[in-house]
Amino acid sequence: MVHEVEARSGSGYLLLVVLLALQILSVAGAVFMPGAIKAIAILAAIVIFICWFGFYMVQPNQGKVLQLFGQYAGTDRNNGLRWANPLYSKKSVSLRVRNFESGRLKVNDSNGNPIEIAAVIVWRVVDTAEAVFEVDDYENYVTIQSEAALRNLATSYPYEHDTDDERLSLRSDSNAIALKLKSEVQDRLQKAGVDVLEARLSHLAYAPEIAQAMLQRQQASAVLAARKIIVQGAVGMVADALDQLKVQGVVELDGERKAAMVSNLLIVLCGDQQAKPVINTGTLYS
Numbered sequence: 408m409v410h411e412v413e414a415r416s417g418s419g420y421l422l423l424v425v426l427l428a429l430q431i432l433s434v435a436g437a438v439f440m441p442g443a444i445k446a447i448a449i450l451a452a453i454v455i456f457i458c459w460f461g462f463y464m465v466q467p468n469q470g471k472v473l474q475l476f477g478q479y480a481g482t483d484r485n486n487g488l489r490w491a492n493p494l495y496s497k498k499s500v501s502l503r504v505r506n507f508e509s510g511r512l513k514v515n516d517s518n519g520n521p522i523e524i525a526a527v528i529v530w531r532v533v534d535t536a537e538a539v540f541e542v543d544d545y546e547n548y549v550t551i552q553s554e555a556a557l558r559n560l561a562t563s564y565p566y567e568h569d570t571d572d573e574r575l576s577l578r579s580d581s582n583a584i585a586l587k588l589k590s591e592v593q594d595r596l597q598k599a600g601v602d603v604l605e606a607r608l609s610h611l612a613y614a615p616e617i618a619q620a621m622l623q624r625q626q627a628s629a630v631l632a633a634r635k636i637i638v639q640g641a642v643g644m645v646a647d648a649l650d651q652l653k654v655q656g657v658v659e660l661d662g663e664r665k666a667a668m669v670s671n672l673l674i675v676l677c678g679d680q681q682a683k684p685v686i687n688t689g690t691l692y693s
Contacts, residue, residue: 408537408541408598409479409536409537409540409541410534410536410537411481411482411534411535411536411537411600412479412481412482412536413481413482413483413484414471414473414480414481414482414483414491415480415481415491416473416483416485416489416490416491417489417490417491418487418488418489418490419462419463419487419488419489419490420487420488422458422461422462422490423462423488423490426455426458426459429451429455430452430455430456430459433448433449433451433452433455434448434452435448436448436451436452437449437452457493458493459493460493461490461491461492461493461495462488462489462490463488463489463490463491463497464487464488464489465483465484465485465486465487465489466486467486468501468502468503469484469486469499469500469501469502469503470482470483470484470499470500470502470532470535471483471484471489471497471498471499471500472497472498472499472500472535472536472539473491473492473495473496473497474495474496474498475492475494475495475496476494479536479540480492480495482500482535482536484502498539500532500535500538500539501532502531502532502533502535503531504529504530504531504604505529505530505531506527506528506529507527507528507530507549507550507553508525508526508527508528508609509525509526509527509528509550509553509554509557510525510554511523511524511525511610512524512525512554512557512558512561513614514558514561514562515561515562516561516562516564516565516566516577517562517563517564517565517574518565518566520565520566520613520614521613521614521616522561522566522577522611522612522613522614523610523611523612523613523614524557524561524577524608524610524611525557525608525609525610525611526553526557526588526606526607526608526609527605527606527607527609528549528553528592528603528605528606529603529604529605529606530549530596530601530602530603530604531601531602531604532545532600532601532602533600533601533602534600535600536600537598537599537600538599538600538601541598541599541600542598542599545599545600545601548596548599549596549599549601552592552595552596552599553592553595553596553606555595556588556591556592556595557588557592559591560584560587560588560591561577564576564577564584565577566578566611566613567579575587577608577611578611581607581608584608585605585606585607585608588606588607588608589603589605589606592606645669649669
């Protein structure tokens, strides 16, 4: 693999003054000097003119990859006006932090449920040589490999937890899933000289064809959980009521009447609608 090395280059500001002075002297020599000196001055003027093509600008958070006849000669990250061998070819590589948001991908989770998922990847180039020489187009490479990593992640975990399922889920464990996604994307982009700063899901939902059914399932689960809490509370209240009646000696109930009282209290406490009392005008047993 080709790794980034520092290029041999100089400050363009000093070379600008030097070349300007030499260019003026060489042109003057070519015009006013006689004989062999004139020929040398003309040759020097041509060489100095070629040297003008060695100037280039390096902006903040930018690197210039230099090549000499196809051979990597180094990367210049020094900002400002720079000068290097005029025969070098120069390719600009941005070192800025960039965002990539994938499209909404339709995949199946680990349970086989079709879902829609998308992610935002924050990345930047840290090795310009690998970015330019190890892959054909590093920006396109980031796009394709990020979506491939997202698809693989979505098929490895369920959308949400099932009963007694201790695995990570895409919906409930967002922070852990984000770390998993970042690690997988980084592994795929390492060879392209790219560092992944952050990776997070930006969209997660069931596919439209099963969204309604899954919503009904979630609602049923919520109702079931609420009913379970209501029943647990009602049983405790009934037990407390029976204990208080027994301790205070308000009334003595046999097993049959105690069962009837428990049944009535549970109906009142667990019912969806307000209970309608019935007044007993007879005795306790009629």
